[in-house]
Amino acid sequence: MPGPSNILIELESVSYAYPGSKFAALQDISACVGRAEFISVIGPNGSGKSTLARVMAGLLLTSGGRVMINGLDTARPESRQEIRRNVGLVMQNPDNQLVAAVVEEDVAFGPENLGLPSAEVFRRVEEALAAVGLSDMRSRPPHMLSGGEKQRLAIAGVLALKPLCVVLDEPTSMLDPFGRQEVLQVLRSLSKSGTAVVLITHHMDEAACADRVWLLDKGCLLFDAEPAALFSQFELLHELGLTSTSAGELAYRLVEQGFTLPVGIVTMEDMVNFLCRVLK
């Protein structure tokens, strides 16, 4: 848990219901994101992850509770612009967030809106395109890209804004494993250099890379813990239709067969280390 001075986003018993809907998509969520913290969010379909992302980016105003971003209340209209600068959001469907007719212009759109000098805009575009591996496609029209390429472009568009926090809603669902690894590396180095990252994902191995994991179900925050603690809650995860990480699932199978394993095996390295210890 980050200390009070290090808190970037603070959710105070946040609730949200879509207009015309009887059910609350988010219920009484209290949590916080520290500066430079890497958080992943998991949960079944319809559990409210995308809604939470939009609330955290200040796009949806809460029906109850309060969201503070870098000390600013998202409910106050005058802090809206500042909040947009502070939080970058990558939405679930990349098609929805491409704004320009050429790849590089799309990435430049955000920095241009910040009013940065041209040289700086250019540098950021170069950097963002290189980070997602799209430099070769800079002059292509976005609507002619493949699914995975569109997702990369959407990520680049937000990276170029250099916000204090990036919220990504399943940004890698259409990427191949290497592409996913690349994006994850980019996110990790972002968080190392001081940007907070909130990553929504259905890939547990990916979620396990974070500092903390939030588990959502039916709009409630069920769990807010380190990966090792959450991913050994096999029964809870299975009950929700989720799984542990691959290594965690293997550990679970072995435990079921009657072996005793140390708690907290999450990555392949953990598993290999454990097996080496026992079998050598």
Added chain:
Amino acid sequence: MPCIEVEELTHVYYPGTPLEIVALRDIELTVYDGEFIALAGSAGSGKSTLVQHFNGLLLPTAGCVKVLGRAISDKQHRQQLWRQVGLVFQFPERQIFSNTVFEDIAFGPRNLGWDSTTVSKQVKDTVALVGLPEEILSADPRTLSGGMLRRVAICGVLAMRPRILIMDEPGAGLEPATRQLILANIKEIQAQHGMTVILITHHLEDAAVFAERVAVLHQGVLLSIGPTREVLSQTELLHRAGLKAPFAVELAQRLSQEGIPLPSLPQSIEDVAQLLQQLLQTNGARPGGASL
């Protein structure tokens, strides 16, 4: 019996323009009736382009694609293909166009000319196959979450019980248990009714469990095709294609590097668990014994 024959297929987007892109190059591929085949490859490798030829949405720039015995360049054949070939698009949001979930799923079956009781029974049955509750049928698709929407898109095609079912990354955005459930149900239909299934996926774990053969595309070229076990154990080749072998294969390889060879190459987590169980037992670590 072959149901899709691809011969020297080349597809070029916008040929002769500065935007020209060769998406597929000299693809040779045969899909057999009733098989479950997985199509893998990195982003932009041409998977979506390839399968759009199978229901006649795209036409070859060069070469020939025969589906169910006739070339898709034959217009009459192409126009009837939808009855036999179902395609779940990569972005399901784009495939859904009705005001309620029921209407959307019923669209295809109605066009097939089924009567309304059959249609609504079929819709209800299909919704259960993808793990959605029946109440969702009256919902407006625009109020659904991303994963729910994807399931509705799968239903819309599955409800037509096509002879050939093509799914473009159906697992993206689904919770793990549902992904398994859907693929298992489709596998069952495939086994019972002889449906042919073509699954585009990056998730080789799924391919390992469900597919009989795997084809790997890389930059528009068919890099490899063969029985699942064979293709998935070629880690080198998979790496070259931007893919990663399933967890089980990688773990086995890491262990053998560490001097712990497994007796055979596992494909799934169940396989590894079983192999490790034997290994742990022969090493004297009894189940239920004290801490290992």
Added chain:
Amino acid sequence: MNNISMGQYLPAGSPVHRLDPRSKLICIALLVPAVLMTSNPLGLTLVSLWTLLVVLLSGIKPGLYWQSLKPLWVLLLISFVLQVFFTPGNALLTLGFIKISREGLLYSGWLLWRISVLLLAASVLTFTTTPLQLTMALEWLLSPLRRMRVPVQELAMMINLALRFVPTLFDEARMLLLAQRSRGTDFNSGSIKERVSRLTPFMVPLLTNIFSRADELALAMEIRCYRVGAARSRLHVMRFRPADYAALFLNTAILAAVITAKAL
């Protein structure tokens, strides 16, 4: 399906691509009166040759110009034929009730020629300039109006969005067509009445989708810090280079020549 639609930017890196978008826009603005004012064949030939030269310089195959303008040319041709038939004058040829007059032929021929040249010039502009560049140029040209409190930047952004929305519209229509066709709507057969009745289930979702795409676009712009009225900077700085002065000079010369010829 694999056809380039009008208004699509085609990256090619030709000299025309490298021109400053402002000079391209001004050149078009000079060319339009030149085309409309010449009444002698020599003048129009000159202007046409000039346009063709620019087409060749644009680094885009002439066939693509033909391809993207084909639908419009078909329309033009039909109106040409109608004009020829319905303009009164000395009959050259009479086929029953159809009468082809000298005046009709001449008048429509001129019109067809002029519009073709203008369409070609406009295509050069859209093929070689991205919508954003066009917007910037437009904003610059209109900037004097700012003093009269015209919201120039917003106006330009609106035009930019309209331009950028064209491919989205085509894309949306195409996806919907594919989605419906792959689940059994047959758009190609049946009587006219049947075909029209199939259009309703197509048009309604198309309109809803387009509206929701517009909504999403507004949201996407907001997420990326776009704010109406805020000062924006630019990725590419516009700069006039020697080639721009040359292009401007030539186009001005052509317009001047046309005007002089007319006055003489």
